[in-house]
Amino acid sequence: MSATPSHIRVCVVGATGFAGVEVVRLVLAHPDLELAMACDRKAAGVALSDVYPALLGSCAATFSLPDPDAIAAAADLAFLAVPHTASLAITPALLERGVSVVDLSADYRLKDPAVYEAWYKTPHTSPELLAEAVYGLPELNRAALVELGRRRASGKPVLVAAPGCYPTATALAAAPALEAGIVTSSLVVSDAKSGVSGAGRKPSERTHFCHASDSVEAYGVGSHRHTPEMEQTLSAVAGSPVDVVFTPHLVPLKRGLVATVYLEVAPEVTPDQVQAIYEDRYRDEALVSVLPAHAMPSCASVAGTARAQVGVALDARRRHVLVASAAIDNLGKGAAAQAVQCANLVCGLPETAGLDFVAPVV
Numbered sequence: 001m002s003a004t005p006s007h008i009r010v011c012v013v014g015a016t017g018f019a020g021v022e023v024v025r026l027v028l029a030h031p032d033l034e035l036a037m038a039c040d041r042k043a044a045g046v047a048l049s050d051v052y053p054a055l056l057g058s059c060a061a062t063f064s065l066p067d068p069d070a071i072a073a074a075a076d077l078a079f080l081a082v083p084h085t086a087s088l089a090i091t092p093a094l095l096e097r098g099v100s101v102v103d104l105s106a107d108y109r110l111k112d113p114a115v116y117e118a119w120y121k122t123p124h125t126s127p128e129l130l131a132e133a134v135y136g137l138p139e140l141n142r143a144a145l146v147e148l149g150r151r152r153a154s155g156k157p158v159l160v161a162a163p164g165c166y167p168t169a170t171a172l173a174a175a176p177a178l179e180a181g182i183v184t185s186s187l188v189v190s191d192a193k194s195g196v197s198g199a200g201r202k203p204s205e206r207t208h209f210c211h212a213s214d215s216v217e218a219y220g221v222g223s224h225r226h227t228p229e230m231e232q233t234l235s236a237v238a239g240s241p242v243d244v245v246f247t248p249h250l251v252p253l254k255r256g257l258v259a260t261v262y263l264e265v266a267p268e269v270t271p272d273q274v275q276a277i278y279e280d281r282y283r284d285e286a287l288v289s290v291l292p293a294h295a296m297p298s299c300a301s302v303a304g305t306a307r308a309q310v311g312v313a314l315d316a317r318r319r320h321v322l323v324a325s326a327a328i329d330n331l332g333k334g335a336a337a338q339a340v341q342c343a344n345l346v347c348g349l350p351e352t353a354g355l356d357f358v359a360p361v362v
């Protein structure tokens, strides 16, 4: 497949899903990506705008079946916005046919297949691809993504494992402190809240309006599958093993995610110092902003965008406890926008192409 730096033809698999249609929305507005194909197993022949009327007037495409040969004929790169395990069934066939993959599912995120199998309760059927898959969190892993871009430019298809929404926000909140070497305990606590679209389009008892509205509840306590992903990422950042206690909560928002992390730091660390560490770490990042001292981010400020906002403070009485909070849109920086950011990097495009916009302010 061609690796020309403009008008890269992309396919979105799982395009009827929430993350998939968000990729479609971003691709339609992207200067260099062209929506060549959008796939769904049950809606072949149906117009995308029949399923999502918001696309009327912007997108005349119809859904196709996710057939690897047809995808390879139409596209240079595929976004897989399908549930975990479904990606295992598609990714090898696409790579074999020369199509690069940005996988939004969890199937290629964990480097150790035994860890995947323990948390996802399913055998990993292509463990040989785990070594070549690059974790798609550009702010932590840009060099590897750029290197993948070189590989793709030389004609080889590449695989990006885009991170989960909770791990993205947790990593952005915790990484600067861990990298700076001020953290004194291996324990990181992540307390996170997600909008209901994080659970996907298929409704469940937990996401039913009457259950989720006007209420907040923790779930997956001590057992959420994003825990090993966070531990893998934060241990790499810290250069030593990190143990994560992660508690996700469902909150009555359509989209948005806030992760607040707690880390023990050396008692001599000052509030000015932590503020400077976070500001320095993200100063050159186009899509991550650090709020002024004492301010904490809100997911409304990043809704619908590729952006993350981070706030940091030391506990006023227990100065050895650092509290950092990151806000993202679970479908934006937590999924589709980050996938496009990764696609930009591996396609040799400006990293923020098609992503440089702000949330509605009111």
Ligand SMILES: NC(=O)C1=CN([C@@H]2O[C@H](COP(=O)(O)OP(=O)(O)OC[C@H]3O[C@@H](n4cnc5c(N)ncnc54)[C@H](OP(=O)(O)O)[C@@H]3O)[C@@H](O)[C@H]2O)C=CC1
Pocket: 013, 014, 015, 016, 017, 018, 019, 020, 040, 041, 042, 043, 066, 080, 081, 082, 083, 084, 086, 104, 105, 106, 163, 164, 165, 197, 198, 199, 200, 201, 202, 330, 331, 334, 335
């Ligand atoms: N929602 C979010 O905030 C985030 C989601 N993700 C990840 O993105 C992926 C999609 O999530 P989300 O959009 O929420 O899920 P949805 O349930 O909304 O969408 C899933 C999509 O995948 C398709 N699909 C389901 N099973 C298969 C299969 N076996 N083969 C091919 N296609 C299939 C579905 O359509 P059909 O069954 O008709 O083919 C649908 O289009 C998941 O891996 C999720 O973990 C990552 C970060 C955040």
Ligand SMILES: CC(=O)N[C@@H](CCC(=O)OP(=O)(O)O)C(=O)O
Pocket: 104, 105, 106, 163, 164, 165, 166, 194, 195, 196, 197, 198, 199, 200, 226, 248, 250
């Ligand atoms: C609110 C909600 O239910 N969120 C999902 C996680 C979001 C997601 O899709 O993450 P992955 O990419 O790893 O699947 C959950 O807790 O399973």
